[in-house]
Amino acid sequence: MSWLWRVPRTIPQSQLPRLRPLTWTRSASRIRAHIPPPFPIIETCPSPTCACRPMPSGLDIDVEHSINGLMAPYAEQVLISTGKDxxxxxxxxxxxxxxxxxxxxxxxxxxxxxxxxxxxxxxxxxxxxxxxxxxxxxxxxxxxxxxxxxxxxxxxxxxxxxxxxxxxxxxxxxxxxxxxxxxxxxxxxxxxxxxxxxxxxPVQEVLVLICGHGGRDSRCGTMGPLFRSEFEEKLTMQGFEVLQGAVGSLGFGGASEKPTARVGLISHIGGHKFAGNVIIYVPPSFPENPLAGSGIWYGRVRPEHVEGIVASTILQGKVIKELYRGGIAQEGKLLLL
Structure with a gap:
């Protein structure tokens, strides 16, 4: 019998002692050590507790293939403010x-x-x-x-x-x-x-980025504005101040001391067939969130998922496995399941 230690390259060796204990899974020919990811996971998105906008009909969304890992690796995203949708x-x-x-x-x-x-x-x-x-x-x-x-x-x-x-x-x-x-x-x-x-x-507000590039693909063009409204509503319900208008020099846009967020549409990031595609950046200024300083990519998002994403990922730092395309931490480290 052979033993295979499977250590993801994206987890520095110095972090291994702090990870949760290994679990062992048996395959047809060998036993593998599985190291859990360094962030909490829930299998499925919680069901909504309030009304949400209806999902547009007639969209050709790929619901068959796994989306885990379907995110192009990158070291930095340069997000340009254009004022256009x-x-x-x-x-x-x-x-x-x-x-x-x-x-x-x-x-x-x-x-x-x-x-x-x-x-x-x-x-x-x-x-x-x-x-x-x-x-x-x-x-x-x-x-x-x-x-x-x-x-x-x-x-x-x-x-x-x-x-x-x-x-x-x-x-x-x-x-x-x-x-x-x-x-x-x-x-x-x-x-x-x-x-x-x-x-x-420094960016101190949560950024919710939704692919709404209708000039590239009609699916994202249809779903982008819908998800922007849905996220703005659900963030407000959870006590966030959703910042509007031109981005200024300050991270907190109002007189209140509420946590702040911005919701915007972005151009093509790949995977239109997995619309809605959403990237959530949780800033380092949310130190109690296990995902602080990270960007989480979700695909196949539906309106009924938005409340659960806000509550589970943005507030509690939990990754929703069924929607997860991938993630990135500072210095370009990939976050893998």
Whole structure:
């Protein structure tokens, strides 16, 4: 009989002693040690206790295949504030996407900062920028770094400085060890540049991001606005202040001391056939939540799931297994079941 220790690469060795005890499962030819994930899990979403919006009919949703792990790995999501609810199929071709075009030129294949071991996801959002579309500045959320930058110059040199200051890795993958020293330095973050970006702040509000990219797929275009209203309603019922309007320099948008949240539509993140697709970022400022500092990806979300997601995941830090596509923690660590 052979014994196989199965240690996910995403769990640092230093964390193993603090994990829950191993459980053993028998397969046809061997016994495996199963290490539970470092966050609490519930199998299914709790049933709603109040009315919810009806699910649109006639949508071709894949309910057969497993969605666990169907999330493209990424080190950082750059979430661009556009103030629009929808975009052209390729966001870099949209009229409001000066920043998306510039960032893809820098970070995409063949770009100055292209790094196959540090994938950066560039996404448009419906969040309103404090700047007009005709302005020469833009704003972004950086996740899961949980940083908001309100004043980014849209000229190529401004975008390059932002990428160098906040987006590039602080440590290169070992495969880059063969590169010349100057090239390695070019691919590393330079934190000294961060002082140039005034108004930068930590993100203290929960972010609920819903794929609503109708210009790419009608399923998400149909379900996105519905889920935005549903999440805003259920968050309010659970005592959150749902922030509206242009994103400013402050994490808490009102005079109350309620926990805060923003709900927005975003462009394509993959897996339209698993709509509704939702990413929930729980900020580090929620220290009692086991998912603080993480982003949780859910698929096949229906309106009747929203109340349970708010109560279980956002408030209690529990991952709902039946909806789970994947997750990411700070420094790009994947969260696997």
């Amino acid at each position: 929808d975009w052209t199929s390729k966001i870099e071709e949209d009229e409001v996407s000066v920043m998306a075009r510039g960032l893809k030129d820098l970070l995409g294949r063949g770009g100055k900062f292209s790094d196959p071991y540090h994938n950066v996801m560039i996404t448009n959002s419906s969040f309103e920028s404090p700047h007009q579309l005709s302005s020469n500045k833009g704003s972004v959320f950086l996740l899961p770094s949980f940083r908001y930058l309100p004043d980014i110059p849209l000229k190529p040199e401004g975008l390059e400085q932002m990428v160098k200051a906040f987006v590039l890795p602080t440590q290169l993958h070992q495969m880059h060890s063969v590169l010349p020293e100057q090239q390695k330095q070019n691919l590393l973050r330079d934190t000294a540049l961060q002082d140039q970006f005034k108004g930068s702040r």
